[in-house]
Amino acid sequence: QGNILRAQGKDWHPNCFKCTQCAIPLKPDNFYEKNGKPYCEDDYHKLFSPKCGGCLFPITDGQIVNAMGKPWHPLCFKCTECAIPLTPPHFREKNGKPYCERDYNRLFAPPCHGCSLPITDPSTMVKAMGKNWHPQCFHCYECHRPLTPSNFMEKNGKPYCEDDYHKLFSPKCSECLLPIRGTPLVAMGRQWHPNCFKCYQCGIPLSPNNFKEKDGKPYCNKHFQEMFLPKCYGCKLPIADKVLTALGHNWHPDCFCCAVCHKPLGSEGYREKDGLPYCDFDYHALFSPKCGACQAPIREVCVH
Ligand SMILES: [Zn+2]
Ligand SMILES: [Zn+2]
Ligand SMILES: [Zn+2]
Ligand SMILES: [Zn+2]
Ligand SMILES: [Zn+2]
Ligand SMILES: [Zn+2]
Ligand SMILES: [Zn+2]
Ligand SMILES: [Zn+2]
Structure with a gap:
């Protein structure tokens, strides 16, 4: 009979073969089945197809981009800023939103204090002197050898290796x-x-x-x-304090003394004979003529 509809291996009243969800009548050549039950295309996808992480609509054609733990229409997975389509793994994520590399860096990557360009790989970022750096940009200002944050010297806001720091400063x-x-x-x-x-x-x-x-x-x-220091002509030792000059030589005051009695003489009032100094008494005793009567030296006679 014309009023019998065959679908899913069974016979149906035409009005009874309908979408399990919305009850719209179905055609045997145009329905979807899930767990033995028939559905219209719309409801089948609404109920059972993966939902796009961008537009939230079902993905009906099996073209799925998986990223950030969600499925996406290929055209829905795009840069939040410039809308260019993204292809995992070539994208960056911030606060649950995808970005192209360029916009992510422009918006979120901290700039390097050395070269002013964004630091795109935060895991390698060097923090030193209260600034952020590319590892290759944190180098000695003088010799450009790379530095580590734990081993450098700072002067006027610039980093230096220890050698150059000391050389320069x-x-x-x-x-x-x-x-x-x-x-x-x-x-x-x-x-x-x-x-x-x-x-x-x-x-x-x-x-x-x-x-x-x-x-x-x-x-x-x-x-x-x-x-x-001048040397004493008497003891041959250096003279640190007062120098006495006599007989053309330097002396400790205590070393310039009478050759006979060793009494210190001072630079004035001594007598000399053959390069040796004498006190007045010994000089006369030795070198002056003696009195025939008393044997005492006759001091008034000039020996010169
Ligand atoms: Zn979508
Ligand atoms: Zn972009
Ligand atoms: Zn840099
Ligand atoms: Zn250096
Ligand atoms: Zn030295
Ligand atoms: Zn010395
Ligand atoms: Zn002396
Ligand atoms: Zn004397």
């Missing part, structure tokens, strides 16, 4: 002219490596509180005395 040693990395020793109005402040003659290290200076060079006390 540390005080230079007055002796070896190399940078002084630690605390400089200050002496003679100049700065020194503690080991470089030494006796110019013997090389012994000197204390800034105990040294002698001559012609801009430091000396230990011993060598300063040996090299620069």
Whole structure:
């Protein structure tokens, strides 16, 4: 009979073969089936097809882009900013929205303090001096060797390797002219490596509180005395304090004394005989004529 409809291997009243969801009558050559039940195309997709993460409509043709944990119409998976279609994995995500690389970087990537370009891979970003850097952009301002945030020196907002920092900014040693990395020793109005402040003659290290200076060079006390102090003609030792000049030589005041009684003589009022100094008494006792009566020297006679 013309009133019998055959579908799903069964016979139906034409009015009874209808969409399980909306009850619209179905044609046996145009329906969808799920779990043995017939559906119209619309409802079948509404109920059972994956929904697009962009437009939220069902994806009916099986053309699915899977991204960010959701299915998408290929044309719906596009940059939130410029609407260019995106192809996973070539896209960036921010707050659950997809972006093309260019817009993501423009909008969200922090700029590098070195080159001003966006830092597109946050996992490699270097944070130093309160700024963000590409790892290759955080380098010594002088020699361009790469630096790490835990090992660099800063000057005027610029990073330096330790070598260059000291070369450029540390005080230079007055002796070896190399940078002084630690605390400089200050002496003679100049700065020194503690080991470089030494006796110019013997090389012994000197204390800034105990040294002698001559012609801009430091000396230990011993060598300063040996090299620069006048020597006593009597004891041959250096004269640090008062110099007595007599008989054409320098003397310790205590060393210029009578050749006989060793009493210190002073620079005036001594007598000389054959290059030796004498006190007045011994001079006359030795060299003046003696009185025939009393045997005492006759002092008034001039020996010269
Ligand atoms: Zn869509
Ligand atoms: Zn875009
Ligand atoms: Zn950079
Ligand atoms: Zn450097
Ligand atoms: Zn030095
Ligand atoms: Zn010395
Ligand atoms: Zn002396
Ligand atoms: Zn004497």
